[in-house]
Amino acid sequence: MSDEKKFAAFICTGCGIGDRLDAKQLEMTATRDGKMQSCHSHEMLCSKEGVQLIRDQIDNEGANHIMIAACSRRAKVEAFNFTDVAMSRANLREGVIWSRPEGDEHQETTQEMADDYVRMACAEVRFMEVPQPSEEQGCVENILIVGGGVSGMTAALEAAAAGFNCHIVEKEGELGGWAAKWHKRIPYRAAPEGTPNTLTAHLPDPVDNDVADLIGQVEASDKISVHLNARVTRTSGAPGRFAADITTESGSTTTENFGAIVQASGWKPFDIDSLPEYGHQHPDVVTNVELEQMAREAGDGPIKRPSDGKEVKSVAFVQNAGQTSTKEGYLPYHSGIGDLISIKQAMYFKAQNGDDCDTTILYDNLRTPGAPGEDFYRAGQQKMVIFTKASVDQVAADGSGAKVKFKDKILDEDVELPVDLVVLDIGMVPNSGPDPYAANESLEGMSEEEQEAVKEELESETAVTVESILNLDYRQGTDLPQLKWGFTDSHFICFPYETRRTGIYAAGPVRRPMDIKQAQDDATGAAMKAVQAAVHAAHGEAVHPRVGDLSYPRFRKEGCTQCKRCTVECPFGAINEDEERYPLFNESRCRRCGTCMGACPVRVISFDNYSIDTVGQQIKNVDVPDEFEEKPRILVLACENDAYPALDQAAVSGQEISPWARVIPVRCLGSVSLSWVTDSMNNGFDGVIMMGCKRGDDYQCHFVRGSAMAAERMAKVGDTLSTLNLEPERVVVHEVAITDIERAPRLIKEMEDVVERVGLSPFKF
Amino acid sequence: MSDMNTAMVEKYRNDFLKEVEANVEEGQWVKMCMQCGVCSGSCPLGNAWAHPPQEIFMMIRAGKRDEVLKSDSMWMCTSCYNCIVRCPRELPITHIMHGLATYSKRLGLAPKTQPTSQFSEIFWNNMMKRGRVNELKLGLSLYFKDGFGQGIKNALANQKLGMSMMKAKRMSPAEFFGGHGIKDASGLQKMIKKAEEIELAKLKANT
Numbered sequence: 001m002s003d004e005k006k007f008a009a010f011i012c013t014g015c016g017i018g019d020r021l022d023a024k025q026l027e028m029t030a031t032r033d034g035k036m037q038s039c040h041s042h043e044m045l046c047s048k049e050g051v052q053l054i055r056d057q058i059d060n061e062g063a064n065h066i067m068i069a070a071c072s073r074r075a076k077v078e079a080f081n082f083t084d085v086a087m088s089r090a091n092l093r094e095g096v097i098w099s100r101p102e103g104d105e106h107q108e109t110t111q112e113m114a115d116d117y118v119r120m121a122c123a124e125v126r127f128m129e130v131p132q133p134s135e136e137q138g139c140v141e142n143i144l145i146v147g148g149g150v151s152g153m154t155a156a157l158e159a160a161a162a163g164f165n166c167h168i169v170e171k172e173g174e175l176g177g178w179a180a181k182w183h184k185r186i187p188y189r190a191a192p193e194g195t196p197n198t199l200t201a202h203l204p205d206p207v208d209n210d211v212a213d214l215i216g217q218v219e220a221s222d223k224i225s226v227h228l229n230a231r232v233t234r235t236s237g238a239p240g241r242f243a244a245d246i247t248t249e250s251g252s253t254t255t256e257n258f259g260a261i262v263q264a265s266g267w268k269p270f271d272i273d274s275l276p277e278y279g280h281q282h283p284d285v286v287t288n289v290e291l292e293q294m295a296r297e298a299g300d301g302p303i304k305r306p307s308d309g310k311e312v313k314s315v316a317f318v319q320n321a322g323q324t325s326t327k328e329g330y331l332p333y334h335s336g337i338g339d340l341i342s343i344k345q346a347m348y349f350k351a352q353n354g355d356d357c358d359t360t361i362l363y364d365n366l367r368t369p370g371a372p373g374e375d376f377y378r379a380g381q382q383k384m385v386i387f388t389k390a391s392v393d394q395v396a397a398d399g400s401g402a403k404v405k406f407k408d409k410i411l412d413e414d415v416e417l418p419v420d421l422v423v424l425d426i427g428m429v430p431n432s433g434p435d436p437y438a439a440n441e442s443l444e445g446m447s448e449e450e451q452e453a454v455k456e457e458l459e460s461e462t463a464v465t466v467e468s469i470l471n472l473d474y475r476q477g478t479d480l481p482q483l484k485w486g487f488t489d490s491h492f493i494c495f496p497y498e499t500r501r502t503g504i505y506a507a508g509p510v511r512r513p514m515d516i517k518q519a520q521d522d523a524t525g526a527a528m529k530a531v532q533a534a535v536h537a538a539h540g541e542a543v544h545p546r547v548g549d550l551s552y553p554r555f556r557k558e559g560c561t562q563c564k565r566c567t568v569e570c571p572f573g574a575i576n577e578d579e580e581r582y583p584l585f586n587e588s589r590c591r592r593c594g595t596c597m598g599a600c601p602v603r604v605i606s607f608d609n610y611s612i613d614t615v616g617q618q619i620k621n622v623d624v625p626d627e628f629e630e631k632p633r634i635l636v637l638a639c640e641n642d643a644y645p646a647l648d649q650a651a652v653s654g655q656e657i658s659p660w661a662r663v664i665p666v667r668c669l670g671s672v673s674l675s676w677v678t679d680s681m682n683n684g685f686d687g688v689i690m691m692g693c694k695r696g697d698d699y700q701c702h703f704v705r706g707s708a709m710a711a712e713r714m715a716k717v718g719d720t721l722s723t724l725n726l727e728p729e730r731v732v733v734h735e736v737a738i739t740d741i742e743r744a745p746r747l748i749k750e751m752e753d754v755v756e757r758v759g760l761s762p763f764k765f
Numbered sequence: 766m767s768d769m770n771t772a773m774v775e776k777y778r779n780d781f782l783k784e785v786e787a788n789v790e791e792g793q794w795v796k797m798c799m800q801c802g803v804c805s806g807s808c809p810l811g812n813a814w815a816h817p818p819q820e821i822f823m824m825i826r827a828g829k830r831d832e833v834l835k836s837d838s839m840w841m842c843t844s845c846y847n848c849i850v851r852c853p854r855e856l857p858i859t860h861i862m863h864g865l866a867t868y869s870k871r872l873g874l875a876p877k878t879q880p881t882s883q884f885s886e887i888f889w890n891n892m893m894k895r896g897r898v899n900e901l902k903l904g905l906s907l908y909f910k911d912g913f914g915q916g917i918k919n920a921l922a923n924q925k926l927g928m929s930m931m932k933a934k935r936m937s938p939a940e941f942f943g944g945h946g947i948k949d950a951s952g953l954q955k956m957i958k959k960a961e962e963i964e965l966a967k968l969k970a971n972t
């Protein structure tokens with residue numbers, strides 16, 4: 001294609017835009033200030049004819065850079081879908097006429113707003129390039145699945161059903177994981193609707209273990225290859241072109257290519273032996289995992305006491321053993337399903353040892369999640385399982401048998417309960433590899449020497465204790481980054497399967513504790529994501545949240561100072577290093593967040609359709625009135641995922657937005673360059689508001705760390721402002737959620753008040 | 766009756782919940798309580814009770830036989846039905862309260878001086894005479910249950926109430942001499958006696 005840029009502008013006068021604004025004036029702005037070579041108005045640009053008008057300009061007149069002034073860029077995306085050109089959009093509907101009141105007294109400022117947005121969109125498109133996808137590659141229809149438990153097998157079957165091949169790598173000698181060892185499982189369904197609440201109503205019972213069926217299906221599939229007693233000893237490449245070494249116990253290694261990876265490495269039982277108060281060293285005190293084995297061995301006959309083989313006639317379940325405590329050596333979280341497991345196991349005793357076997361569940365907070373939860377609880381009660389709200393102090397040997405010392409929290413008294421057997425509800429610990437960022441996390445707030453010491457210690461520790469699962473040859477570490485307590489990091493609201501390594505999806509209890517049913521749902525989601533990732537990578541397209549984006553970071557090597565900020569700050573580990581120690585971008589690992597672009601101090605990183613200039617020029621093209629006009633200008637850099645839609649929604653719901661605001665959507669606050677802030681100040685803007693997603697442990701940032709990175713960088717902006725003799729409160733960073741439709745306009749209003757208080761910027765010319 | 770108490774203790778040993786299941790009206794529901802406390806919170810009198818309903822259910826499950834059966838708590842229930850309406854597990858709580866009271870009375874464990882229990886007895890005996898309640902005599906026996914002097918005091922204190930009842934024809938001084946009744950009072954007495962025999966036999970069979 002020719003390098004010459006040909007610009008065309010299109011202005012929509014529908015949806016009331018033509019009534020509220022002077023369209024002729026907008027056309028003039030687009031051609032004169034915006035330097036568009038042609039400008040076309042249409043009374044309904046998103047209609048068939050309107051779209052055709054644009055298409056004709058592209059096809060017949062050679063327009064390859066188009067500016068559409070109409071509704072928000074989030075509206076009518078199907079109509080305005082021109083993938084072969086560079087396109088920008090001026091938001092005249094939500095951004096101007098819907099967020100400003102009607103009336104003559106407002107007309108002047110409203111028209112100014114519209115003119116600015118047209119100027120900005122023209123400037124943006126002038127500095128854009130038509131996105132060129134990186135080289136197309138064939139689609140590798142092969143998924144690597146690490147772990148052969150319920151999650152892994154389900155993922156394999158789902159991917160196979162979608163037509164993909166799979167390789168399951170299982171470290172044990174057989175498929176099935178823990179779940180295959182269970183005697184029975186928790187039911188999946190509640191009692192049918194309309195079941196009466198009577199003492200004899202039929203409520204869900206424990207269900208026969210059906211993991212063997214799953215194993216059978218996997219073995220029967222000609223699309224699934226299984227590697228037992230095997231590990232992944234090296235993973236290199238990127239989505240669409242991973243290469244993994246699969247090494248068996250005997251030492252033989254095969255290398256396979258994969259389009260994407262599912263990590264379903266599962267969990268292990270918490271080691272309760274380290275907490276002596278639970279008395280696990282005594283034979284008649286067992287864990288819930290061990291009890292499954294005992295119940296299974298008993299067949300349908302009575303479960304026997306381990307110490308002397310006596311039939312168990314009384315059993316106590318100690319819930320939440322060693323969990324939910326900040327005390328050293330305890331699990332800090334609750335595994336969620338332990339109460340359902342104990343109800344199930346209490347029913348084993350009622351069924352196998354007889355109705356007269358006393359079963360007491362000592363709980364503090366009873367949790368029975370899932371559709372059948374409440375019915376299953378009632379089923380246990382129907383069978384005379386006794387539930388006692390208690391805090392357990394000690395489990396001790398008592399000749400043969402054991403006794404539990406606890407406080408009854410309803411009757412407020414200390415109790416000693418002698419029983420034949422005690423079952424401990426222990427937690428689930430994720431099977432994760434070493435966390436690549438473990439060192440960084442614990443370093444905050446330490447001096448440099450302390451940091452070094454911790455790093456060294458962590459490195460030696462993790463090297464010894466935690467074995468890698470994926471052995472990624474990424475510069476940023478061998479395994480998936482973790483959120484906390486060893487669980488894989490993922491965007492818990494929007495993209496639960498997505499990890500911080502593109503094309504690698506976590507499923508099952510490695511993500512959070514869960515039961516068989518939840519793990520199967522999880523694995524299905526992850527398998528679908530993996531299939532998508534392989535296909536997207538083949539086309540050179542981004543996966544979520546910028547699905548289908550063809551742009552990717554390019555960098556000007558000559559300018560690079562090898563500072564490595566991009567390599568370190570990329571939340572997805574997408575950037576390696578080449579032999580000359582320059583950054584090496586892997587576009588299919590990249591999520592197109594722009595965090596690297598915002599990080600680069602010498603501004604050499606850009607995308608075809610998003611760069612320092614596409615935003616910087618928008619800022620420069622805002623018409624800043626001189627100080628005598630007393631019209632402040634407030635720059636709003638709003639995250640396109642949450643804050644920008646919140647502002648659109650505010651306009652839809654009839655809220656006013658300050659006439660002084662000029663809003664520019666950014667991919668992520670992480671992509672915000674400090675230069676945009678200083679440029680806007682130098683251009684006479686009076687205030688800058690950055691709106692990004694929530695950061696921290698319960699972050700909502702769609703690019704995980706982008707919002708946090710921005711907050712860190714902007715913490716230093718105060719210094720820059722003082723060198724310019726400007727008040728630090730002129731620049732603020734806010735966390736804005738997509739639901740903040742009343743708050744977002746208010747935050748802009750607050751900046752208006754600040755400007756009112758500290759006065760207009762002295763930099764207006 | 767204490768024979769029966771001993772027999773029950775023998776039979777159920779430490780399983781009071783099973784004893785309640787077998788012998789107390791609606792007692793099979795006790796195991797379904799999920800200890801949410803809504804009943805105790807809803808009971809207009811709950812905070813005046815030694816053991817509000819939720820606690821009684823937990824005590825039954827914890828095997829606290831004597832504390833429950835000798836308690837005056839369930840005698841305090843006014844049958845307002847607040848708890849039944851609100852219990853998320855739909856336990857017939859009011860009925861269980863009365864069932865427990867009746868059972869403890871049968872075993873001879875009910876507190877002797879608890880006013881509602883005394884009133885119940887007076888009411889029952891009064892009603893059984895003629896098959897109708899004699900309001901005048903009921904009132905008098907209630908006032909004088911704690912002795913003559915106290916009876917006069919009680920009667921004077923409630924004078925106004927008595928006068929209004931007479932004015933509204935809810936009570937008549939003529940009731941003092943005989944009073945109204947049903948046609949076949951002795952038939953009713955026989956019927957009730959038979960019913961009691963059946964109930965007792967059932968309890969005995971359970972021991």
Ligand code: SF4
Binds near residue numbers: 569570572590597
């Ligand atoms: S755009 Fe984001 S994901 Fe891509 S390389 Fe840069 S920081 Fe990494």
Ligand code: SF4
Binds near residue numbers: 562
């Ligand atoms: S941040 Fe910029 S200067 Fe630093 S290594 Fe990356 S590309 Fe080079």
Ligand code: SF4
Binds near residue numbers: 797798802803804822
């Ligand atoms: S309201 Fe019902 S379930 Fe709740 S404590 Fe009372 S009896 Fe139990």
Ligand code: SF4
Binds near residue numbers: 808809862
């Ligand atoms: S019916 Fe009895 S127990 Fe229930 S709320 Fe009323 S007084 Fe309390």
